[in-house]
Amino acid sequence: MQKLSMDELQRTDVESFKKQEKTPIAIVLDNVRSMHNVGSAFRTADGFAIEKIYLCGITGTPPHREIEKTALGATQSVSWEYHKDTTDVVDQLKAEGYTIIAVEQADDSVMLHQFEPKSDKKYALIFGNEVNGVDEEVMEKIDTCIEIPQYGTKHSLNVSVAIGIILWDFIQKRNLN
Numbered sequence: 001m002q003k004l005s006m007d008e009l010q011r012t013d014v015e016s017f018k019k020q021e022k023t024p025i026a027i028v029l030d031n032v033r034s035m036h037n038v039g040s041a042f043r044t045a046d047g048f049a050i051e052k053i054y055l056c057g058i059t060g061t062p063p064h065r066e067i068e069k070t071a072l073g074a075t076q077s078v079s080w081e082y083h084k085d086t087t088d089v090v091d092q093l094k095a096e097g098y099t100i101i102a103v104e105q106a107d108d109s110v111m112l113h114q115f116e117p118k119s120d121k122k123y124a125l126i127f128g129n130e131v132n133g134v135d136e137e138v139m140e141k142i143d144t145c146i147e148i149p150q151y152g153t154k155h156s157l158n159v160s161v162a163i164g165i166i167l168w169d170f171i172q173k174r175n176l177n
Contacts (some may be wrong), residue, residue, distance in 0.1 A: 004145075023170075023174070024123065028054045028124055029054065053082070055080060103147070110144060111147055
């Protein structure tokens with residue numbers, strides 16, 4: 001088995017990527033403190049051709065050396081906005097017809113494998129602070145909450161890992177519907 005070359009991968013350029021149809025999913029980062037996690041969110045959003053990233057509260061914004069270290073240029077391809085208040089973004093996305101989903105451990109959360117995204121809906125996925133999770137005020141505004149099942153001694157995953165798991169699952173399920 002031989003790895004594919006960059007030419008064989010046939011990657012699109014940034015300008016073509018910006019014009020291509022996107023997966024109707026927005027990522028909302030609610031007070032994510034690690035610039036590396038922010039950069040990873042951009043890189044993953046690029047990989048799945050996600051519509052937009054909303055950076056909220058203390059979440060860092062490009063251009064920033066630590067974000068670029070993990071984003072590897074995805075800050076140039078993925079559309080993003082900064083907002084001080086996450087609840088304002090949630091209100092805006094609801095008004096635009098998005099289903100608002102927090103990725104969090106909460107009572108009445110739906111386990112990821114039990115959630116079936118609809119191919120005709122737009123989703124906004126909220127990922128919270130590495131220590132405190134999604135803010136309580138934001139939780140009061142969501143439509144539902146999804147939890148990634150975990151079986152070890154730790155009770156959380158790194159936010160960048162959670163973003164990858166959730167997006168991959170959503171894309172796979174949407175493509176099957």
